Amino acid sequence: MAWPIGRTSFLPKTRERPAAALRDRQQPANSGRSTRDAAGQWRSLQDLDAALPNWLYGDNRPFISIANVYWMRPIICSEIAMADQEYEEIMARYLADIEKQARKRLADATDLIAKFTDLAASKGVILGTESFEYIQTIGIVAKAPGIARTLLGPIKAERDGLLPFNEIAYRFPPSPHYEGCFAGPEFILMAHSCYRRGMHPVNNWAPRFIDLFWRFDSSGIEKYIALDEDRVRIDVDGLGYFEADTWYGAPFDEDIRNIKTGIAKLRPPLDLEPRHISFFFASAYCLDIKWSELNGIKSFQALEMKTEDIRIEVEGQHYFPARYLHAEFDLATNCFRHFDGAIQLFTEDEYFQRRDSDFNMTMKNPAHIKARSNKLFKINGPLKTKDWVDLCCHFYTANPLTFEYFSGEYPKHVNETLERIRDQASKLPGGA
Structure with missing residues (x-):
């Protein structure tokens, strides 16, 4: 497996982290706070x-x-x-x-932009020159608060803000050429930008959750999705943007009914440098897991927290993003009945309180951290364990901790890379 170029230095080899399948084992949360500058080298x-x-x-x-x-x-x-x-x-x-x-793409699209400006105005959305942007990974987009919902028209949203996938698809069929998109004759609606690489709006979709969610269908299920509400694509006949990499689901054959209740906390190997965490662990600081059970329903929660250099801007404020999953497994029917995902947004103080704790902290800590949360998707109805595992792994794309949780080990290419890193570090002066 080959990897991107980067600025490089080496850390002398330290004690290696023992491999472990951590699903059924409670681990104490580590204490302490990183002193690395929150701005981060990248x-x-x-x-x-x-x-x-x-x-x-x-x-x-x-x-x-x-x-x-x-x-x-x-x-x-x-x-x-x-x-x-x-x-x-x-x-x-x-x-x-x-x-x-x-600049060239926008200049070439003058007529298209003028036509769309008139269309938006007819719906009550006033656009100016500054409202249009060309993004290499997307195309020409029009930006305005709430533009997607306005152009979509009246639609009943769930209490959590999500929209019914099938109702959107009835009006704007899912694009056969662009994953994560609903295509109309004059504009394209897109999924929420938190599905993009690095949760950044200029990037392409992270592999491969959006692709799987768009195509996923099963008897009796209902899907709900969050849209990119402030942007639509207007070059509907433009080219797509293809990136030749992927991510994989983990092998998992365990009976959900037999998983013990409790919590687990997974961390990348402690002997890795920050640059290694960024490249090979998707900047994951930790993955927290909790299983609980009540009245015949087994509940799953997972929270992926990033390293402190990963922040996103929302409404002019910077937050530390964490991706959250929740699922409910019906013990009587032996399948999941509900699955949802969200993005949680922590302030700096909240982030450093939460990342070295666990799901039980809310019961122990009177301060009770309640991060801002935006729901990204949900599935209601019978969901097979295999489909649930695949969607979990791809929601946490490129994070080997998810793979480790389900399979008990990292993907093969990650283990091979870690061996090379440690081997080279051991050959440096002072290395073990």
């Missing part, structure tokens, strides 16, 4: 954040291309140490090329 160029290439967002992408500026062959990230100056020069050229391409 977020130091704050003004570049909106246009960083996808391979900087810690999603395990194996291949990279930087527009028309460079083509870099896939390599093991430890092969090259890129100097800061060289990195910044590449980034500057990359951004200049992206901006030039965007």
Whole structure:
């Protein structure tokens, strides 16, 4: 498996983390707080954040291309140490090329933009020149608060804010060419931007949850989805954007009825540097799991917290995002009856209180952390365990901790990469 280029240094080898299947074992939460600057090495160029290439967002992408500026062959990230100056020069050229391409695409689409502006105005949405943007991974988008819901028209939302998938699909059929999209004759509705790589709105979809959710169908189930409510794509005949990498579900053959109730906390190996966590663990700080049981229903909760350098902006405020899953398993029917996912948004104080704790902290801590939460999807109805596992793994795309939880070990390519990292570290002066 080949990996992206990156700035490289080595950490002398320390005690290796023992492999373990942690599903049925309670682990105490670690205490302590990282002293690393919250800006993080990959977020130091704050003004570049909106246009960083996808391979900087810690999603395990194996291949990279930087527009028309460079083509870099896939390599093991430890092969090259890129100097800061060289990195910044590449980034500057990359951004200049992206901006030039965007200006040209918008200029070529003058008539299309004018036509859509009139359409939006007829629906009460007033757009200006600044409302349109070309994004390499998406196309030409129109931006305005609530534009997607306005153009979609009246629709009954759930109490959690989600919209019925089938009702949207009846009006705007799911696109056969663009996953995560509902295609109309004049615009395309898109799924929520938190499904994108790094949860960043300029990136392509993270593999492969959106693809699986769009295609998933089974007797008796109802699907609900969150839309990108402030953006629609308007170049409906434009080209798609393909990225040649993927992620896989974990093998799992355990009977849900036999899983013990309790909590587990999984962490990446403690001997890895932050850059390794970013590349190979999707910047995951931890994965918390909890199983509980009441009145014949076994409930599952999972929370994936990222390292402190991963933040997103919502309504002008910066938050630490955490992806949350919840499911209910009916012991009588031996299948899941409900499954949902959300994005939780922690303030800085909330983040550092929560990340080294667990799901039981709310019962022990009188401060009671209640993060802001936005529901992203839900499925009601009979759901097979295999489908549930696949959707879990792909919701937490590129995070080997999920794979470890279900299978008891990391994916083969992750183990091989860790062996190479430790082998090279052991050969350095001071290495074990």
